[in-house]
Amino acid sequence: MEIKGNVIVGQSGGPTAVINSSLAGVYKTAKDKGVKKIYGMRNGVEGFLKGKYVDISEHIKSDMDIELLKRTPSSFLGSCRFKLPEPVLGNETFEALFKRLNELEIGYFFYIGGNDSMDTIKKLSDYAQLIASDIKFIGIPKTIDNDLDITDHTPGYGSAAKYIASVTKEVVRDGLVYDMESVTILEIMGRNAGWLTAAAALAKGCDCEGVDLVYLPEVAFDVDKFIEKIRELQKTKKSIVVAISEGICLEDGTYVAELSSQLGNTDAFGHKILTGAGRYLANAITSKIGCKARAIEFNTLQRCAAHMVSRVDITEAFQVGGAGVTAALEGKTGQMVILKRVSSEPYMCVTDVYDVHKIANVEKKVPREWINEEGNGVTEALISYVKPLIQAELTQIIVDGLPHHIVLND
Amino acid sequence: MEIKGNVIVGQSGGPTAVINSSLAGVYKTAKDKGVKKIYGMRNGVEGFLKGKYVDISEHIKSDMDIELLKRTPSSFLGSCRFKLPEPVLGNETFEALFKRLNELEIGYFFYIGGNDSMDTIKKLSDYAQLIASDIKFIGIPKTIDNDLDITDHTPGYGSAAKYIASVTKEVVRDGLVYDMESVTILEIMGRNAGWLTAAAALAKGCDCEGVDLVYLPEVAFDVDKFIEKIRELQKTKKSIVVAISEGICLEDGTYVAELSSQLGNTDAFGHKILTGAGRYLANAITSKIGCKARAIEFNTLQRCAAHMVSRVDITEAFQVGGAGVTAALEGKTGQMVILKRVSSEPYMCVTDVYDVHKIANVEKKVPREWINEEGNGVTEALISYVKPLIQAELTQIIVDGLPHHIVLND
Numbered sequence: 001m002e003i004k005g006n007v008i009v010g011q012s013g014g015p016t017a018v019i020n021s022s023l024a025g026v027y028k029t030a031k032d033k034g035v036k037k038i039y040g041m042r043n044g045v046e047g048f049l050k051g052k053y054v055d056i057s058e059h060i061k062s063d064m065d066i067e068l069l070k071r072t073p074s075s076f077l078g079s080c081r082f083k084l085p086e087p088v089l090g091n092e093t094f095e096a097l098f099k100r101l102n103e104l105e106i107g108y109f110f111y112i113g114g115n116d117s118m119d120t121i122k123k124l125s126d127y128a129q130l131i132a133s134d135i136k137f138i139g140i141p142k143t144i145d146n147d148l149d150i151t152d153h154t155p156g157y158g159s160a161a162k163y164i165a166s167v168t169k170e171v172v173r174d175g176l177v178y179d180m181e182s183v184t185i186l187e188i189m190g191r192n193a194g195w196l197t198a199a200a201a202l203a204k205g206c207d208c209e210g211v212d213l214v215y216l217p218e219v220a221f222d223v224d225k226f227i228e229k230i231r232e233l234q235k236t237k238k239s240i241v242v243a244i245s246e247g248i249c250l251e252d253g254t255y256v257a258e259l260s261s262q263l264g265n266t267d268a269f270g271h272k273i274l275t276g277a278g279r280y281l282a283n284a285i286t287s288k289i290g291c292k293a294r295a296i297e298f299n300t301l302q303r304c305a306a307h308m309v310s311r312v313d314i315t316e317a318f319q320v321g322g323a324g325v326t327a328a329l330e331g332k333t334g335q336m337v338i339l340k341r342v343s344s345e346p347y348m349c350v351t352d353v354y355d356v357h358k359i360a361n362v363e364k365k366v367p368r369e370w371i372n373e374e375g376n377g378v379t380e381a382l383i384s385y386v387k388p389l390i391q392a393e394l395t396q397i398i399v400d401g402l403p404h405h406i407v408l409n410d
Numbered sequence: 411m412e413i414k415g416n417v418i419v420g421q422s423g424g425p426t427a428v429i430n431s432s433l434a435g436v437y438k439t440a441k442d443k444g445v446k447k448i449y450g451m452r453n454g455v456e457g458f459l460k461g462k463y464v465d466i467s468e469h470i471k472s473d474m475d476i477e478l479l480k481r482t483p484s485s486f487l488g489s490c491r492f493k494l495p496e497p498v499l500g501n502e503t504f505e506a507l508f509k510r511l512n513e514l515e516i517g518y519f520f521y522i523g524g525n526d527s528m529d530t531i532k533k534l535s536d537y538a539q540l541i542a543s544d545i546k547f548i549g550i551p552k553t554i555d556n557d558l559d560i561t562d563h564t565p566g567y568g569s570a571a572k573y574i575a576s577v578t579k580e581v582v583r584d585g586l587v588y589d590m591e592s593v594t595i596l597e598i599m600g601r602n603a604g605w606l607t608a609a610a611a612l613a614k615g616c617d618c619e620g621v622d623l624v625y626l627p628e629v630a631f632d633v634d635k636f637i638e639k640i641r642e643l644q645k646t647k648k649s650i651v652v653a654i655s656e657g658i659c660l661e662d663g664t665y666v667a668e669l670s671s672q673l674g675n676t677d678a679f680g681h682k683i684l685t686g687a688g689r690y691l692a693n694a695i696t697s698k699i700g701c702k703a704r705a706i707e708f709n710t711l712q713r714c715a716a717h718m719v720s721r722v723d724i725t726e727a728f729q730v731g732g733a734g735v736t737a738a739l740e741g742k743t744g745q746m747v748i749l750k751r752v753s754s755e756p757y758m759c760v761t762d763v764y765d766v767h768k769i770a771n772v773e774k775k776v777p778r779e780w781i782n783e784e785g786n787g788v789t790e791a792l793i794s795y796v797k798p799l800i801q802a803e804l805t806q807i808i809v810d811g812l813p814h815h816i817v818l819n820d
Contacts, residue, residue, distance in 0.1 A: 015587050043589040074583040081588070166812050170714040173484040173815065177425050178491070179453040207815045299706050304580040307718060310811065390811040401720065401800040402576050405583065405617045 005107020010041035015074035016156030025321020044080035073306035087127035114143035125334030139336035151338035158313030158389030161199035187278030200243035219375035311392035347388035415517020420451035422523035425484035426566030435731020456490035483716035497537035524553035535744030549746035561748035568723030568799030571609035597688030610653035629785035721802035733761035757798035
């Protein structure tokens with residue numbers, strides 16, 4: 001196929017452990033197919049608008065560099081959270097962007113990100129149509145939240161799920177160590193969708209009793225019922241471990257995390273104190289039941305634990321990058337690369353592309369039927385869906401005792 | 411040598427990622443040397459006093475089981491926090507304990523733990539002398555805190571240090587992803603000794619700028635000076651990462667973690683709100699400087715991250731277990747196994763034993779000369795001390811995508 005111009009690629013939104021594997025997939029595929037120049041935007045569209053970009057070949061020089069790039073967490077090119085305006089003729093932002101793209105003789109534009117990034121691809125491809133630009137715009141899915149529609153799952157989710165399930169196993173064991181009643185609350189990322197929290201259920205196996213309760217934002221939470229449930233479980237076991245999404249909320253929509261701050265407590269600096277949903281519930285247990293209770297926030301490590309990636313995930317992240325380049329060179333635009341599951345046992349997934357207009361700004365939640373009736377656990381269907389995504393490991397490249405990364409010095 | 415009786419081994423205090431490697435070392439060595447029965451106390455001395463113990467050979471049946479045991483975090487036998495009374499003739503607790511030991515024809519008693527566990531070994535060996543019992547009592551060092559005296563370091567510390575340094579690298583990268591000012595505070599375990607927090611300094615290397623500031627409990631903390639230091643750093647860089655020990659305190663001894671609770675804030679249940687030192691300082695930065703600030707607690711994962719152990723550490727943990735058995739069979743008692751560093755480059759360590767009376771209840775802190783003059787960083791001497799302890803990895807045994815463990819079902 002004829003190559004019409006150079007490539008530019010950007011990364012946007014929150015980090016994942018495998019976002020750079022998609023960058024590696026875009027870069028290597030474009031290079032192998034004979035693209036002349038492959039540019040990287042620094043800090044996404046926001047940085048690019050300020051003229052910040054690099055020639056990736058000046059930084060990724062060998063196959064070893066590509067291997068390191070795949071294993072480096074958090075956007076190699078830097079990221080941004082930047083919402084483009086509506087694409088109308090004469091809009092300054094779009095004019096400035098296309099001017100820069102034309103200066104670099106860009107023919108193909110790739111954006112690796114989640115929902116907001118797909119909104120960017122949608123608007124850019126719409127604007128290109130308005131001005132009859134021939135630049136192809138393709139979205140490469142990436143988010144630990146797994147909340148993009150149409151695609152079976154998103155690269156980044158499998159590794160976050162593997163990390164969450166692994167450390168949940170370790171924490172369950174930690175909770176069993178003393179011969180006393182205790183409740184451990186694991187607070188896991190997910191404001192609106194419970195995919196990450198659901199992954200804690202994977203900890204269960206012949207060597208681990210797993211978590212006892214799982215609460216997702218998809219089902220309204222009831223503090224009193226929760227306390228009752230804990231009391232019930234304590235009749236038969238001492239160490240109880242509960243996984244909750246940070247975003248669980250009451251029937252009326254109040255986040256559990258907000259309940260503490262409603263008391264009007266402020267810190268030494270006059271700010272409302274936010275304790276987090278996990279800490280709130282741990283306090284509730286200590287207060288109402290009287291046993292030891294602790295909250296553990298899995299926090300940032302969920303999205304950057306490159307030391308614990310799933311090989312399925314990191315490989316797919318690379319593949320969606322490559323598939324994006326192939327689609328663009330074939331002339332496709334305004335599309336996002338998707339993963340289509342052909343079979344779960346044995347697991348098989350292929351890539352395809354899909355109209356980004358139907359994906360951007362839609363949030364995919366955990367289906368109600370994958371959550372148990374009581375709303376405090378997940379079903380076998382969910383386990384079967386996630387399990388293939390956490391399989392296999394990637395040999396780490398360790399230097400001086402620590403996982404080695406590649407960094408962009410410009 | 412003649413074997414005079416059976417072996418019993420217990421685990422006590424907080425979990426580590428390699429505490430079971432020491433158990434494996436005791437078990438395998440005792441078995442290889444021909445000891446007839448090797449018992450394990452359930453939940454340490456506390457459980458044993460209630461008659462809870464197992465015959466380990468009924469649970470660890472193969473070399474594969476030993477490999478799994480080495481890789482299983484958090485005490486396989488269960489743990490306790492139990493302080494023995496003073497050893498005086500006629501004391502009921504000691505009488506009960508020795509009665510049980512005699513019933514099982516115990517000749518050798520091993521206790522894997524930290525400071526409190528060494529206090530147990532000290533008292534038991536003292537009591538044995540009082541009643542002219544021939545049972546040998548040996549302490550096997552274990553603590554992520556690295557605060558045991560005499561020994562060069564403690565098994566458990568190296569793996570915790572490797573975990574802390576690895577995730578610190580990941581978090582530093584995560585902090586760099588947006589082109590904006592931000593401060594990330596890493597709150598690391600260590601109430602009185604800063605060994606774990608100091609390990610965050612290992613993150614620095616050719617692929618990581620490392621943490622900018624390190625605050626240990628060994629030096630008095632000053633909130634105003636800290637804020638000034640952040641302002642100063644912000645003149646030259648945007649993303650600042652700070653490592654603090656949970657136990658940092660002011661000149662007058664007040665824990666920084668207590669500063670918030672002094673305001674009299676209570677949660678919905680009337681309890682004092684403890685925000686933690688990291689959260690307090692993040693709030694201080696947001697309030698006084700106005701930039702984005704977040705606190706990340708490494709929490710429980712520091713002590714149970716078996717998925718990220720140091721092979722040096724897990725091997726030494728096994729060795730100290732074995733050395734304990736050898737010493738006991740040679741007739742030694744009232745001793746703790748210690749590690750003696752023969753050389754740092756190349757790293758070489760041997761085991762020895764040392765009078766537990768001189769070790770129990772002494773807390774080894776980070777020497778002042780290993781902390782920089784300003785009290786906000788560590789010196790090269792400290793780095794050289796820790797680095798050998800985090801080297802090399804142990805192949806994980808992964809089943810169905812997750813690290814596999816062995817559990818005690820009795």
